[in-house]
Amino acid sequence: MTANPAFELVVRRHGTAVLRMCTALLGPGPDAQDAWSETFLAALRAYPSLAAGANIEAWLITIARHKAIDILRANHPIPMDEVPETVVLPEVTGQLELLESLASLSELQRKVIGYHYLLGFPYADIPAYLGGNPASLRRAAADGIKALRSQHHEAEEES
Amino acid sequence: MSELAMHEMDVLRQRLAERAAAEGLIDVSYRLVDSPVGQLMLAATERGIVRVAFAAEDFDAVLGTLAQKVGVRVLHRAAPLDAAAAQLDEYFAHSRQGFELSLDHRLSRGYRLEVQLALPSIGYGHTASYKQMAALTGRPAAVRAVGTACATNPLPILVPCHRVLRSDGSLGGYLGGLEAKQVLLDLEHDRLADPFS
Numbered sequence: 001m002t003a004n005p006a007f008e009l010v011v012r013r014h015g016t017a018v019l020r021m022c023t024a025l026l027g028p029g030p031d032a033q034d035a036w037s038e039t040f041l042a043a044l045r046a047y048p049s050l051a052a053g054a055n056i057e058a059w060l061i062t063i064a065r066h067k068a069i070d071i072l073r074a075n076h077p078i079p080m081d082e083v084p085e086t087v088v089l090p091e092v093t094g095q096l097e098l099l100e101s102l103a104s105l106s107e108l109q110r111k112v113i114g115y116h117y118l119l120g121f122p123y124a125d126i127p128a129y130l131g132g133n134p135a136s137l138r139r140a141a142a143d144g145i146k147a148l149r150s151q152h153h154e155a156e157e158e159s
Numbered sequence: 160m161s162e163l164a165m166h167e168m169d170v171l172r173q174r175l176a177e178r179a180a181a182e183g184l185i186d187v188s189y190r191l192v193d194s195p196v197g198q199l200m201l202a203a204t205e206r207g208i209v210r211v212a213f214a215a216e217d218f219d220a221v222l223g224t225l226a227q228k229v230g231v232r233v234l235h236r237a238a239p240l241d242a243a244a245a246q247l248d249e250y251f252a253h254s255r256q257g258f259e260l261s262l263d264h265r266l267s268r269g270y271r272l273e274v275q276l277a278l279p280s281i282g283y284g285h286t287a288s289y290k291q292m293a294a295l296t297g298r299p300a301a302v303r304a305v306g307t308a309c310a311t312n313p314l315p316i317l318v319p320c321h322r323v324l325r326s327d328g329s330l331g332g333y334l335g336g337l338e339a340k341q342v343l344l345d346l347e348h349d350r351l352a353d354p355f356s
Binding site: 009 | 164167168171172174175178179182184187189219222223225226227230231232233234235
């Protein structure tokens with residue numbers, strides 16, 4: 001049985017990707033940095049009991065989601081009964097490198113995609129954070145996903 | 160990654176290490192230092208310095224071993240190793256002949272540990288043979304085991320395994336390479352030969 005790597009290597013391998021995810025969700029600056037710090041501090045606390053050979057990237061994404069939601073809630077005092085549990089974006093989850101392409105989208109597209117696909121909010125809940133209405137947000141997300149897909153295909157054809 | 164993003168990541172990592180230290184969440188702190196025998200990695204637990212590694216050993220591999228044998232919560236943090244870094248600088252600048260540092264010997268056990276604990280009895284600028292060390296530790300036939308104890312010394316330079324040579328005066332072996340061993344021996348010899356330099 002091989003043990004998990006030294007935590008320093010976890011930070012080195014995944015630190016940038018987690019910051020990209022936090023920045024995509026919260027915008028650049030102190031909020032994203034706080035989410036990053038809270039994510040890695042929580043991960044460090046739990047790391048000794050993480051099963052050897054666990055998928056560390058997926059584990060970090062889950063922690064980062066919760067930390068980002070904590071910060072969103074603190075910034076927007078909106079009553080919310082439950083934290084959404086499902087994450088659905090097969091093209092993005094588990095492939096944090098793809099989040100890099102999120103930076104190329106408009107801020108609204110980036111945030112709606114983050115809120116809906118990474119954090120699991122239904123479209124009906126997102127106007128409370130971002131304004132607009134569910135239909136316009138859904139359209140922004142669809143346009144963003146389309147852009148991501150075409151970028152992804154281009155990258156694949158090049159490689 | 161842009162320079163700005165790299166700087167942001169450095170700041171975040173440093174802040175993480177400080178908060179982790181404040182909460183007592185670090186098993187092993189480490190830092191790198193430059194030296195005449197190449198870059199060295201120093202690692203410490205709360206008990207003291209636990210490892211000195213040469214670049215030839217592959218620092219990431221050493222971090223992996225520390226994670227396995229000491230604890231997975233390994234983070235880059237310079238502060239706990241400032242005293243060691245300063246004393247090594249003084250040693251390489253000929254202004255220090257012995258180290259005053261807490262050492263954590265948990266990576267060694269048994270006879271290897273016994274030999275390593277006896278190594279500081281060979282004074283600065285002096286040498287002993289593997290055979291003499293075997294006799295000194297009460298096991299005159301264990302010459303080969305002394306060689307292994309020196310070769311697996313987790314705290315080279317601080318625990319002076321470089322002062323152990325073959326009976327014919329040839330270098331024997333060294334974790335950091337024979338060139339490094341020669342540099343250390345020359346450094347100590349020069350200082351003693353010309354104490355006013």
